[in-house]
Amino acid sequence: MSPFLAFIGISILGTWGLASMGLIAGGIFLLVDPEDVITASDPTVGGIVLIVIGVVSMAAMGPVLLPLLGIDPPFPVSARKIVPASRLSRWAKAGQLREFPDGTPKEVRVLSQRVLIIREGDSVRAMSGLCSHARLPLGGIAMSPIKAEPVRDGCVMCPFHGARFEISTGKVLREPFDSQFNSEHPILGGLQKKLFGLGSKLPAPPGLGMSMKAETMQTYPCRIEDGNVMVGLPK
Numbered sequence: 001m002s003p004f005l006a007f008i009g010i011s012i013l014g015t016w017g018l019a020s021m022g023l024i025a026g027g028i029f030l031l032v033d034p035e036d037v038i039t040a041s042d043p044t045v046g047g048i049v050l051i052v053i054g055v056v057s058m059a060a061m062g063p064v065l066l067p068l069l070g071i072d073p074p075f076p077v078s079a080r081k082i083v084p085a086s087r088l089s090r091w092a093k094a095g096q097l098r099e100f101p102d103g104t105p106k107e108v109r110v111l112s113q114r115v116l117i118i119r120e121g122d123s124v125r126a127m128s129g130l131c132s133h134a135r136l137p138l139g140g141i142a143m144s145p146i147k148a149e150p151v152r153d154g155c156v157m158c159p160f161h162g163a164r165f166e167i168s169t170g171k172v173l174r175e176p177f178d179s180q181f182n183s184e185h186p187i188l189g190g191l192q193k194k195l196f197g198l199g200s201k202l203p204a205p206p207g208l209g210m211s212m213k214a215e216t217m218q219t220y221p222c223r224i225e226d227g228n229v230m231v232g233l234p235k
């Protein structure tokens with residue numbers, strides 16, 4: 001992203017955040033000190049309305065901010081339906097082969113889709129960039145300690161809760177919160193297992209419940225043309 005675009009984005013989000021906080025602060029002021037304000041309507045109602053608008057405005061920043069940070073909002077939690085290989089015939093360039101590290105997955109956007117490219121020598125495979133467990137990026141988060149894990153035994157491992165997926169088929173070979181992962185990552189593993197366990201017990205609209213399980217990942221066909229990695233996406 002160019003520094004100019006980053007500056008514009010940060011300015012807009014900063015103004016948005018400040019405006020939201022201003023609404024909440026104004027609402028609190030109306031509730032705490034209604035005598036001091038001259039309004040045409042009841043200051044208590046006005047205060048509540050301002051706070052509600054401020055909170056809703058703050059909450060709406062999430063879906064805008066998270067993708068900018070490389071994190072898709074974690075809803076829907078359920079993975080998308082698997083598209084059969086016969087419909088993966090829209091070939092698009094993912095990048096040059098030499099841009100992909102050997103043995104460590106890397107996420108790229110191909111036709112605006114998040115795709116994980118897994119290169120091993122001259123062979124390349126691809127799967128969805130978002131883990132089927134909580135739809136967090138399998139390639140980790142840039143400039144954070146959560147990074148893509150090297151390929152091991154033909155599997156990629158989600159760096160968030162340790163689910164392992166077979167590269168060739170996308171099948172789940174290890175569920176999230178495996179005891180070994182939990183003991184090595186107490187916060188991402190053991191602690192979050194408790195939170196996910198709690199979340200799965202709360203009433204939630206169908207399809208939005210938190211799940212402890214991962215599902216088979218979407219894989220995509222790949223080929224190399226003139227040093228470029230081509231990926232077959234849904235038509």
Ligand code: FES
Nearest residue numbers: 131133134158161
């Ligand atoms: S998001 Fe991948 S294992 Fe939880």
